[in-house]
Amino acid sequence: MIRKIGVLSISLLCLAAITSCEKDFSEVGTNVVNNDKFETGEILLDVEITPKNIESVQADNINASISDYWLGVYNNPNAEKIEASIISQLGYISNLNNKDTDTTVFNLDKVILKIPYQATSTGTTDGVTRFKLDSILGNPDVATSIQVLENETYLNTLNPSDPSKRNTFFSDDEYLGDNVLSEGGIYQLKPKATDTTFIFDRVDRSSSLTGTTTYKDTIRAINSQKLKVPFLAIPLDITKMKTLFWDKFHSGEFLSKEAFDDYFRGIKIVATGSDGLLIPLNLASSPAPSVDFHYTISEVDGTTVKDTLQKKYSFPLAGVRNSHYKMTPATNSAPANNFVVQGTAGKMAKVKILGLDLSKSELTQQFKGDFNDNLNDYDIDDNGFLSLDELQKLFNYRKNILKSNSYLLMNDASLTFYINQAINNDSNIIPQQLFLYQNKENETGGISPTQLTDAYVDPTSFGGTLKKTDDNPEKYTFRITDYISKLLSGEENTTTDPLILKVYNPTDSPVNNNVLTTSVKSYNWNPRSVTLFNGNESANGTKRAVLKISYSKEK
Structure with a gap:
């Protein structure tokens, strides 16, 4: 279910990136607007987690500089x-020499x-x-x-x-x-x-x-x-x-x-x-x-040893x-409503951002009758659930009937995964960072692992690092404001293909030597693992995996 804090027209939320430039906001961007002309709030959207095994990863140093x-x-x-x-x-x-002569004898001692x-x-x-x-x-x-x-x-x-x-x-x-x-x-x-x-x-x-x-x-x-x-x-x-x-x-x-x-x-x-x-x-x-081949060179005169010298030949790896x-397979299965991410050839997780879960009456109330006659245009199931695709259709419709005083600014969108501290209570042995990217379907019907724009547009804020409370491991948070803004506005080339959560590896960085690469490599040599709560609200409450969207709107 979606948690609503404050009064918000959900359809306007999707227009944050489009409409924020149309009014003279005194403060814009990813920070919350702070003045008496605006009110702020947030909504929490559920996510669906599907664990996935990693069959194998690239493991050679031919195509990457591997550190460990x-x-x-x-x-x-x-x-x-x-x-x-x-x-x-x-x-x-080259030029190896261990050939005996009349005056020199070679003996191999240890390898x-x-x-x-x-x-x-x-x-x-x-x-x-x-x-x-x-x-x-x-x-x-x-x-x-x-x-x-x-x-x-x-x-x-x-x-x-x-x-x-x-x-x-x-x-x-x-x-x-x-x-x-x-x-x-x-x-x-x-x-x-x-x-x-x-x-x-x-x-x-x-x-x-x-x-x-x-x-x-x-x-x-x-x-x-x-x-x-x-x-x-x-x-x-x-x-x-x-x-x-x-x-x-x-x-x-x-x-x-x-x-x-x-x-x-x-x-x-x-x-x-x-x-x-x-x-x-x-x-x-x-x-x-x-x-290393450790050997002795003996200088001889007939059968008499005159001198010895210890040397070695080293063949580098x-x-x-x-x-x-x-x-x-693990000895212990992940508890119900938990999932594991593990590096090397371990496990990752598919993350699907769910749509809006409201009854039909709540939906009508939320949008204040602006399109009551058009509800049949949308695929609303028996429980009043709108998929993300249907929300995008709704957003595009709402955009055409905006009132002049209905502007709203989306400040931030963050995706948080909480750690099961009953299983992972030592912050030194779990991943210090996770990574989030998207598996996009390509033109041939295959999958292209692709960087989220947030990872390189604002890498310092993208996140994914381990957060602790009193040295106890607590959570991993990703700021994906750019991705959510484009997704909800229906921007071209922004898709609802699944997001993938994995253990971070140095080759996951989108920028190396000042060169941007939007494809995600399959290398991983980080063997650490962590157990996280999934998005089930009834089981995990406030520790569930969740997408939080913060906003500001005119009073």
């Missing part, structure tokens, strides 16, 4: 479980997959910088199972069926290859901010090339500020990596980048399990994520990179 690649398992019982994995090519290195964590410095004590890991989700007490495998699917940047176009990899694509490269098969991931070193046993070759004595050697990750940062270190099977890489450095497979990309098609870092944690990894970070999201 999530790795791990996140089992939020109120959202779909995510098993997030990473697929990446390795960068090519490590090294990826810095996203971490923030918390200060320095006694010359040691301390960190906290950023944005980890899930259960830190449960180890997450990780496997590194050889990828056997060629990651082409061009579309194989049409090489004139860029390729696209989606989050549910499958990648061939079951050759496990991680040492011991499965690596148990439990990241800590103190993981600033990786210690391993290295063979001591200082006195003998055939010796078996070992010593503890330490690997660190040093960033551009010369700080030792926490990092993920997964040992790889040295026998397999020796066969795949080390023994082929002087063969045709490593002769050129093209040959290398075709020979070794990358790695899959695969997370599995029923529970665990999810960590964001920036694959464009400093130091660069890499597969570069070229085509993709995310893979395996989604599993």
